[in-house]
Amino acid sequence: MQKKILVTGGTGFIGSRLVRKLVSGNHQVFALVRKSSSLAPFSGFLDQLRLVEGDVTDPASLDKALSGIDEVYHCAGYTYMGGDRNRDALLYAVNVEGTRHLLRAASRAGVRRVVHMSSITAVGMSGGRTPVDESCEWNFQDLGLTYAETKHKAEIEVHKAVAEGLDCVIINxxxxxxxxxxxxxxxxxxxxxxxxxxxxxxxGGICVVDVEIVVDTAIRAMEAGRTGERYLIGGDNVTYRELADTISRVTGAPRVRVPLPFFLAKPLLSLLKIVDSRKQVSRLFNLSMFRVASEFLYFDASKAERELGMNREPHEFSIRRAFEWYRREGLL
Known part of the structure; x- marks a missing residue:
């Protein structure tokens, strides 16, 4: 039987790759889009897709969008880790309240299952280099990262919905x-x-994964994930030095050779502001993001391998594919 599938956040990075994969199947695929949304991410397959106007921050629009829908991939979210407190309200409105609105609308509409696209920041930090699994207790409190807090609270909303009878699976x-x-x-x-x-x-260090593995595993989570469970989707655990070395090897750029402990980050940032070096230094170098990157976020994704058939590949493969795509698109 042909299913009706809705994707929120379909114009985003992961959401657009998911929509691309879903439209190649035999089901009707709908994408929730705002009036201001660019449809460029749907280039090449827009004619295979049905657009539904709505916004996760507008509950009324969700009731209309979810009418008759069988399955929902909730990928909508606001990602910001720059430390600007003026953006906190938007983080909460989209990531927490938007998730609550979506889940309630799904329940009212009789949606069969929702796959909630979460984040490793909703799981926690490994602290050391030993990977943690889905049972890790959330421990981002001391970092003051609002994004992580909102992703954590969004998962709480999912668990509330499950307790009230909605079939949901979480992927991280x-x-x-x-x-x-x-x-x-x-x-x-x-x-x-x-x-x-x-x-x-x-x-610090980070767990790396390719977007296509995320998309494939999200689809498997819809098919075979256990209700109320979360599944980490990850691959290689690498230090930022190892990651930078891989990127240098793939792109031909010089190696990044200078380590920076977190306690030196704040004075260095102050110095960079004085000399106005914004064009010469990565915009990723802000105190909030550097604080997180000074920790280890190492994860064990064996549960997703075991239960969802998640694939693994060396992170260099993903770096190379991404780099080649950027060059083809003229973005570098």
């Missing part, structure tokens, strides 16, 4: 590289190493 992608990252989220590191705008590296 790691640091995602790949084609389609036009806003240079994780891909910002590739760009900045390539352009020689990243003269230092933080002393």
């Amino acid at each position: 992608p790691a640091f995602v590289f790949g084609a389609g990252d036009v806003n240079f989220n994780a891909g910002g590191i590739i760009r900045d190493v390539y352009r020689r705008r990243m003269p230092i590296y933080p002393l």
Whole structure:
């Protein structure tokens, strides 16, 4: 039987790759879009897609959008880790309240299942280099990262919805590289190493995964994930030095050789502001992001491998594909 599938956040990085994969199937695929949304991410397959106008911050629009829908991939979210407190309200409105609105509308509409696209920041930090799994207790409180707090609270909303009878599965992608990252989220590191705008590296580490693995595993989560469970989607756990070395090797850029402990980050940032070096140094180098990057976010994704058939591949493959896509698109 042909299903009706709705994707929120379909114009975003992961959402657009998910929509691209879904339209190649035999189901009707709908994308929730705002009036201001650019449809460029749907280039090449827009005629295979049905657009529904709405916004996760507008509950009334969701009731109309979810009418008759069988399955929902909730990918809509606001990503910001720059430390600007003026953006906190938007983070909460989209990530927490928007998730609550979406889940309530899905329940009212009789949606069969929702897959909630969360984040590793909703899981926690490993602290050391030993990877943690889905049972990790959230421990971002001391970092003051509002984005992580909103992703954590969004998962609480999902668990409330499950307790009230809605069938939901949570997936937690790691640091995602790949084609389609036009806003240079994780891909910002590739760009900045390539352009020689990243003269230092933080002393922490991160779990890396390719966007296509995230998309494939999200679809498997819809098919086979257990209700109320969360699944980490990740691959190689690498230090930022190792990640920068890989990017240098793939792009041909010089290696990033200077480590920077977090306690030196604040005085260095102050110095950079004085000399106005914004064009020469990565915009990723802000105190909030550097604080997180000084920790280890290492994860064990064996549960997703075991239960959802998640694939693994060396992170260099993903870096290379992303870099080649950026060059083809003229974004570097």
